Amino acid sequence: MQGIIPHYSTFICGATATAIGIASENIKDTLIVERTGLVANEFIDCYHIGSKNWNSVSHIGKNLKKELIQRNILSEVGMVHIPAVAPLLFKIIKKLGINILFITEVIEVEKVEEVYEITLHNNSGFQKITADKIIDTTSTSTIHPKFKQYTYSKSINAMLHSIEENLFPFNNSEIIENENVSFEQGRFDKEIILKYSVSNDDDWIAARHKLHSYWQNRPAFLEKWSLATIASTFDIEVKDKGPFEVDYNWTWLPSCAYENLLKALDIGVEYGEKLGGGLKV
Amino acid sequence: MILSIRVNGDVVQSDVEASSLKEKYDVIVVGLGTAGTFAAITAAKKGLKVIGIERQNCFGGTGTAGGVHGYYYGSGGGDYERIDSMANEMQNKGYLNAVGINPELKKYLCEQEAVKNGVEICYESILTGVYYEGKKVTGIQWFGKDGMKRAAGKVIIDCTADAQVCSLANCKLHSGRDIDGQGQPYSNIQIELCNNEIVFYHYTDCGYINQQDGKQYSDAHINSATLPNYMWDKYEENRRMLCFAPLLGFREGAFIEGEENITLEDYQNDKISDKPLFYTYSNIDNHGKDVAFESEVQQDWTVAASLWGINFSVPVPMGALLPKGIEGILTAGRCIAMDHDIAPCIRMRRSMQKCGEASAIVAFVAIQKGISLKEVPYAELAALLKETKCLDEDNNVGTQEVITHPDNTRLFKWMTNKEEIHNGLSTNKPGIAIWSAKRLGEKIKADLKSWIYDNDEHISRNSALALGLIGDVDSLPSLRRIVEERDDFLPETSRKFNQLRAHSAIYLIGKLKDRESVTLLTDIFMHPESCPNKNKIYNEFINNDEEYYFQYFSQSMMALIKIGDEHVDLRELISSILKQRVFKSEFNVVITFKGGKGEPYFLAEKIRKIVNSKVKEWNGKKSFR
Numbered sequence: 001m002q003g004i005i006p007h008y009s010t011f012i013c014g015a016t017a018t019a020i021g022i023a024s025e026n027i028k029d030t031l032i033v034e035r036t037g038l039v040a041n042e043f044i045d046c047y048h049i050g051s052k053n054w055n056s057v058s059h060i061g062k063n064l065k066k067e068l069i070q071r072n073i074l075s076e077v078g079m080v081h082i083p084a085v086a087p088l089l090f091k092i093i094k095k096l097g098i099n100i101l102f103i104t105e106v107i108e109v110e111k112v113e114e115v116y117e118i119t120l121h122n123n124s125g126f127q128k129i130t131a132d133k134i135i136d137t138t139s140t141s142t143i144h145p146k147f148k149q150y151t152y153s154k155s156i157n158a159m160l161h162s163i164e165e166n167l168f169p170f171n172n173s174e175i176i177e178n179e180n181v182s183f184e185q186g187r188f189d190k191e192i193i194l195k196y197s198v199s200n201d202d203d204w205i206a207a208r209h210k211l212h213s214y215w216q217n218r219p220a221f222l223e224k225w226s227l228a229t230i231a232s233t234f235d236i237e238v239k240d241k242g243p244f245e246v247d248y249n250w251t252w253l254p255s256c257a258y259e260n261l262l263k264a265l266d267i268g269v270e271y272g273e274k275l276g277g278g279l280k281v
Numbered sequence: 282m283i284l285s286i287r288v289n290g291d292v293v294q295s296d297v298e299a300s301s302l303k304e305k306y307d308v309i310v311v312g313l314g315t316a317g318t319f320a321a322i323t324a325a326k327k328g329l330k331v332i333g334i335e336r337q338n339c340f341g342g343t344g345t346a347g348g349v350h351g352y353y354y355g356s357g358g359g360d361y362e363r364i365d366s367m368a369n370e371m372q373n374k375g376y377l378n379a380v381g382i383n384p385e386l387k388k389y390l391c392e393q394e395a396v397k398n399g400v401e402i403c404y405e406s407i408l409t410g411v412y413y414e415g416k417k418v419t420g421i422q423w424f425g426k427d428g429m430k431r432a433a434g435k436v437i438i439d440c441t442a443d444a445q446v447c448s449l450a451n452c453k454l455h456s457g458r459d460i461d462g463q464g465q466p467y468s469n470i471q472i473e474l475c476n477n478e479i480v481f482y483h484y485t486d487c488g489y490i491n492q493q494d495g496k497q498y499s500d501a502h503i504n505s506a507t508l509p510n511y512m513w514d515k516y517e518e519n520r521r522m523l524c525f526a527p528l529l530g531f532r533e534g535a536f537i538e539g540e541e542n543i544t545l546e547d548y549q550n551d552k553i554s555d556k557p558l559f560y561t562y563s564n565i566d567n568h569g570k571d572v573a574f575e576s577e578v579q580q581d582w583t584v585a586a587s588l589w590g591i592n593f594s595v596p597v598p599m600g601a602l603l604p605k606g607i608e609g610i611l612t613a614g615r616c617i618a619m620d621h622d623i624a625p626c627i628r629m630r631r632s633m634q635k636c637g638e639a640s641a642i643v644a645f646v647a648i649q650k651g652i653s654l655k656e657v658p659y660a661e662l663a664a665l666l667k668e669t670k671c672l673d674e675d676n677n678v679g680t681q682e683v684i685t686h687p688d689n690t691r692l693f694k695w696m697t698n699k700e701e702i703h704n705g706l707s708t709n710k711p712g713i714a715i716w717s718a719k720r721l722g723e724k725i726k727a728d729l730k731s732w733i734y735d736n737d738e739h740i741s742r743n744s745a746l747a748l749g750l751i752g753d754v755d756s757l758p759s760l761r762r763i764v765e766e767r768d769d770f771l772p773e774t775s776r777k778f779n780q781l782r783a784h785s786a787i788y789l790i791g792k793l794k795d796r797e798s799v800t801l802l803t804d805i806f807m808h809p810e811s812c813p814n815k816n817k818i819y820n821e822f823i824n825n826d827e828e829y830y831f832q833y834f835s836q837s838m839m840a841l842i843k844i845g846d847e848h849v850d851l852r853e854l855i856s857s858i859l860k861q862r863v864f865k866s867e868f869n870v871v872i873t874f875k876g877g878k879g880e881p882y883f884l885a886e887k888i889r890k891i892v893n894s895k896v897k898e899w900n901g902k903k904s905f906r
Contacts, residue, residue: 101496123493125289127288204339209393216371227376228479
């Protein structure tokens with residue numbers, strides 16, 4: 001049975017870009033918990049490229065940008081091969097010694113006097129921790145129902161590939177035919193992201209079926225493209241940027257709300273700096 | 282009724298009301314991975330009420346979320362082939378070609394098949410508890426999007442790969458090799474788009490962890506993702522990353538103790554089931570290079586005879602899916618009742634898909650007849666399994682030599698003719714002859730003792746290996762000579778992972794507990810410079826000179842330990858030798874993992890533990906033989 005219950009100043013839900021930024025400023029006192037084994041799913045795993053503005057104001061962000069350019073993951077004009085950002089985020093986590101528990105679920109959160117008691121579950125079973133504050137950085141306010149309906153839109157994205165060059169952009173008229181569909185250029189000429197909008201209530205079965213059905217009946221302008229891979233995280237757009245108050249010292253700060261991964265990381269750093277200064281946020 | 286949960290690594294049990302399980306199913310499938318996918322689909326197709334619980338948000342496990350899209354051996358037959366065919370056909374309609382089976386299509390088609398047949402699917406859900414009454418498992422508790430849920434099932438099929446349901450249900454489990462509990466290394470797969478194709482095979486083995494430890498499992502994601510293999514200098518259009526596979530690749534975890542148990546030793550002695558549910562087919566695909574620490578049963582095969590690459594089929598009986606003494610539960614997948622030695626042959630995905638299918642058929646017959654799982658009659662099972670060729674006698678191929686991987690193979694039977702064995706020993710592929718001689722045992726000893734004096738070096742030395750494998754000490758003078766000369770002849774019996782003759786000889790000297798070899802072995806153990814890689818032998822098993830010496834080092838270490846085990850009067854000397862070497866502060870042993878850029882694996886701590894444990898054991902036993 002558990003003896004001493006570990007205590008953290010900050011508990012963060014979701015190993016998002018924002019979470020990494022927050023934790024980088026408060027390494028010892030912060031625990032991030034992520035139900036998957038991946039980082040920054042809100043951008044990387046869902047193929048959400050975001051804006052081309054990859055200018056960073058934080059030290060960690062500037063270094064990341066430099067490395068992304070060096071490895072040809074990011075172009076000088078902000079075109080990014082988003083999947084390849086993952087190894088570098090893992091590298092940041094390892095280098096800084098950020099506390100993260102992957103493949104771990106948040107089962108329950110209870111307010112106990114002045115702190116939150118959080119029940120987690122992973123392969124070791126149930127375990128408890130306590131924290132002074134909670135920051136939920138997930139896209140859908142996973143651990144509290146208060147903001148579960150705040151999703152503005154949801155899409156299931158896919159990476160498309162062509163053997164030929166110069167096939168993108170498409171004519172607007174070609175795309176308008178199906179308002180559920182939009183496209184974005186990836187880092188490389190032969191790489192585009194297809195975004196297929198689904199209903200906020202659609203689960204994976206429904207969403208996958210819609211995407212595959214669309215793809216198998218795709219219009220002529222997509223004939224020269226092949227579907228390479230489908231995201232395993234939904235691309236969520238929220239109505240506003242956070243922070244939103246869930247409860248006392250419990251904040252929802254959706255990382256997906258920021259214009260791209262680097263901006264989300266910067267916001268996290270800024271937020272983390274404030275936390276480190278003891279300011280109430 | 283008892284609810285069994287895990288808290289901080291320990292199983293905790295409490296009494297609960299049986300009536301708390303209001304939702305009822307015929308079959309609950311826990312894990313919709315390689316085996317669970319076909320357990321759920323098959324059970325539902327048979328008209329059973331099925332619910333499937335899965336941590337990921339897709340079907341397929343290792344072959345989809347795990348990024349291993351291609352098959353490594355296993356044999357055809359089984360319902361999975363139908364889905365694979367559909368995926369191959371659908372791929373031509375606008376999907377990028379994938380090496381293996383297109384994972385997006387496999388996910389989708391399996392899902393659609395499950396939906397069509399009425400499987401209730403709970404994605405992003407994790408097992409949190411197991412209910413049982415007496416010796417019967419009755420239901421599970423899980424956590425998902427809608428919070429904590431619970432349900433009763435007439436049959437629970439544990440497809441968690443690591444026997445997580447079984448571990449909460451008081452089933453007996455075992456894992457790893459005897460000496461240190463180590464299983465197989467895990468891998469992290471990075472899926473790439475490479476030259477207009479989806480590929481996955483640029484991965485590396487990443488390390489060993491206990492995946493039942495939540496922290497270790499978590500850290501494995503960070504440690505593996507940051508290996509040099511995954512830190513590309515530059516990304517180009519013709520080779521770019523698509524994603525890290527959401528599911529880490531674990532090859533081995535816990536095994537149940539079953540009503541029947543499959544072991545390598547039984548297989549080697551032809552003690553195999555005549556009532557198979559399906560046949561597996563592969564080689565003993567041990568990914569480790571520290572083979573000296575494996576069992577003698579395994580090393581007889583892979584070290585003495587270099588049979589790593591020989592493929593063989595193994596019949597899997599129903600009893601291997603049934604945890605011993607526990608009702609209401611089946612396992613399917615890599616946690617069925619087998620030992621660590623044979624597991625690398627059985628765990629292949631084609632086989633595990635069949636395992637899932639077979640488990641559902643067992644459940645179906647039991648439920649239909651209202652009998653316990655153990656009572657399910659084989660004849661009826663066999664008839665049902667033959668319908669999809671899950672069970673197919675054509676897959677009972679025996680042994681096959683792989684000439685070129687994967688499809689150029691030669692069926693063979695173990696030799697019984699002495700002339701044939703003599704000829705085999707004279708070649709540069711003597712392993713089949715060596716093992717055939719072992720199987721003949723006493724009947725061929727006299728011949729081997731005579732052949733040891735043959736002028737042909739291969740006949741002479743390979744006969745010594747065979748005689749040593751049979752356990753005859755008359756092989757020792759020749760074996761010692763092989764070691765003294767550092768005979769680095771590398772046979773070609775297997776397509777890879779063959780063992781140098783000197784390494785085989787050291788292993789056999791240890792097996793024979795030869796006290797006369799202590800000085801010889803000590804020289805090797807203490808002095809790396811005594812074993813130079815003069816002929817620059819490098820291959821996938823020997824990546825560099827350090828690994829070349831490591832085999833000498835580790836085999837001689839284990840040989841010394843075995844000699845000490847046998848000869849009490851030598852224990853003090855051998856203890857001193859072992860400690861002197863491994864407890865030096867600068868002692869280190871680094872080998873590399875398979876694949877990738879040769880990720881290093883530091884063995885000093887492991888070796889020290891083995892030595893420490895043995896020395897303590899010897900110190901604790903004061904009696905003399």
